Amino acid sequence: MAKQQDSYQCTECGWTTVRWVGRCGECQTWGSVVERGAPKLKQVASSAPAAAAVPISEVNTDLARRRLTTIAELDRVLGEGLVPGAVVLLAGEPGVGKSTLLLDVAAKWAASGERTLYISGEESASQVKLRATRTGALHDELYLAAETDLGTVLGHVEQVRPTLLVVDSVQTIATAQAEGAPGGTTQVREVTGALARVAKREDMSVLIVGHVTKDGSIAGPRTLEHLVDVVLTFEGDRHSGFRMVRATKNRFGPADEVGCFEMNETGIVEVPDPSGLFTTSHSEPVPGTCVTVTMEGRRPLLAEVQALVAPSPERGSPKRTTHGLDSSRMAMVLAVLERKAGLPLSQKDVYVSTVGGARISEPSVDLAVAIAVASAALDTQFPKRLLALGEVGLAGDLRRVPGVERRLAEAARLGFELALVPMGSRDVTVKVPRLAGLRVVEVSSLAEALGVLDLRRSQRRTHEQE
Incomplete structure (x- = not known):
């Protein structure tokens, strides 16, 4: 019996082919076709669940009570605050103000008495400290680390035990347990999946910064948006200080809300009445x-x-x-x-x-x-x-x-x-x-x-x- 040949599969849509091609024949995405082994059918043995299933009417909702970020425009988009265990993806063009906004969120979260951990994969700790000093985003409960390894990031989470984790950005974090370079489809999927699992386990809210492609779509595999609970896009014209946060997916609130901000010399501020x-x-x-x-x-x-x-x-x-x-x-x-x-x-x-x-x-x-x-x-x-x-x-x-x-x-x-x-x-x-x-x-x-x-x-x- 001839040995079955390995096939190639698109990481975006699942399209398969017998030979490698540079562009997916189904979704037309470049660089998304990777080699995979022939599928093997195995019988999965059942295991005892850690907790018994209960009627939905008896589920305790106190653990999912929302917490305000104290930034009214962002809370408006999120649906009146962050839900413990929620994973939020904030995407936008370079220089639009994503890092500035999330650093402000982290500082105000820490000022409310909640421990916060800010992971920077693009800047050093001293560079982030300079921006925090300029915008007034300093607090003793705000912990800062510059890391690009997923294992080290999870180690910081275990040591600090934060209630809010900010990762800037997901494309710069990598793990040795996945193939590909940092920012690749496989790496982004594995890193986001690991952060989502630890968020659910620790009831910790996670804010992730994501990059966008030339056409404005979120960089990385399409499954990235399915792994997170909330997808926010940060929009703005580089020639104007006006910024807008728009929800395109929200499992805990409306998906058609927008928040208005303005970028100035001291950082980013809310605009509750932007009509003027x-x-x-x-x-x-x-x-x-x-x-x-x-x-x-x-x-x-x-x-x-x-x-x-x-x-x-x-x-x-x-x-x-x-x-x-x-x-x-x-x-x-x-x-x-x-x-x-x-x-x-x-x-x-x-x-x-x-x-x-x-x-x-x-x-x-x-x-x-x-x-x-x-x-x-x-x-x-x-x-x-x-x-x-x-x-x-x-x-x-x-x-x-x-x-x-x-x-x-x-x-x-x-x-x-x-x-x-x-x-x-x-x-x-x-x-x-x-x-x-x-x-x-x-x-x-x-x-x-x-x-x-x-x-x-x-x-x-x-x-x-x-």
């Missing part, structure tokens, strides 16, 4: 601007859209430039403005941007973009405290957007006076407090919205002058 970061203050109404409300998870945030329309020096190829918005959706809105609202833009350069580095991808910003562009093209002002919500269809109609009640409540809280919303939103707009001074106007089409703002009348005057 994405709007500007004008003493008088300015043509080419419009404010909308975007939903980040379940949190309404105000964002201002600015537009500039200028004659194109090159016939036949006008410029279309966007920043913070989807360029394809902006092109669609411009086409609808020209065909359905009669606004000539085919020979004009159009520049559209958001204020403060905000990135808006949801369709609810369409109406604000259209109003800003129309106002800039006609050089016409409209009421200063104006808010616009709605998705623009190809027929020029306006479609409802989710979360209208929360969006309008946030606008009313900040003193807006007029809100344009799609037709059919009255069942939720009636819940907005009338005493707030916000007048809600429902419009069915883009042309009707421009008519409410007298932009169509201004357009006719412009044509008559020409």
Whole structure:
């Protein structure tokens, strides 16, 4: 009988092949195909469990009681604190502030009387101490070690006995019991699995820093996200101090919450009311601007859209430039403005941007973009405290957007006076407090919205002058 050949398997999706290839034929991942031995079927003998199974109604939940990190924005994303034994993965681009945030969390956790262990695999202990001194993250209950070996890290855990362990980062920790270089798929999987096991055994919360790839996804095997309990992404523009922590997986709370922070000279600070970061203050109404409300998870945030329309020096190829918005959706809105609202833009350069580095991808910003562009093209002002919500269809109609009640409540809280919303939103707009001074106007089409703002009348005057 011929000996069965060894096969090769993808560590990402499990695809197998009889010969080694550099790229997986199923998930198209590079460098994930490794050799494995032929599977051997063995009968597994049963063993006596350490603890008997009990009815779920009798399980004691006191051991899983949450503990606040005292950073309200982070607790909001986690679901009101850390659960003992939970493993949290925080991923983000280099320099976004992951280490600074977790060092602050570790210091405040230690200040509450809980022993904390911070493992640094990328910096020396003195380098971490310098950053802690600058940000004020010093406390006697915060223990620090610079290690890259998993066995040594587990030894520090046994000696210190912390209730919170921070590992910065998982890609720098390695073990001799697994093949591959540090940061490889096998090493990352084994290190994360070992940290998860010790976290459950010791009822110790673990915060792990993870790297991201060029396309923004979390580096390492896909199973890394399955091994942890919570996956957080730390987002931010390097040209802006605004940072956002977003939950993409949370076994103990909502997976659609976001926390807002700001990076400054002294470290990273919370921003409980970030709406002011994405709007500007004008003493008088300015043509080419419009404010909308975007939903980040379940949190309404105000964002201002600015537009500039200028004659194109090159016939036949006008410029279309966007920043913070989807360029394809902006092109669609411009086409609808020209065909359905009669606004000539085919020979004009159009520049559209958001204020403060905000990135808006949801369709609810369409109406604000259209109003800003129309106002800039006609050089016409409209009421200063104006808010616009709605998705623009190809027929020029306006479609409802989710979360209208929360969006309008946030606008009313900040003193807006007029809100344009799609037709059919009255069942939720009636819940907005009338005493707030916000007048809600429902419009069915883009042309009707421009008519409410007298932009169509201004357009006719412009044509008559020409």
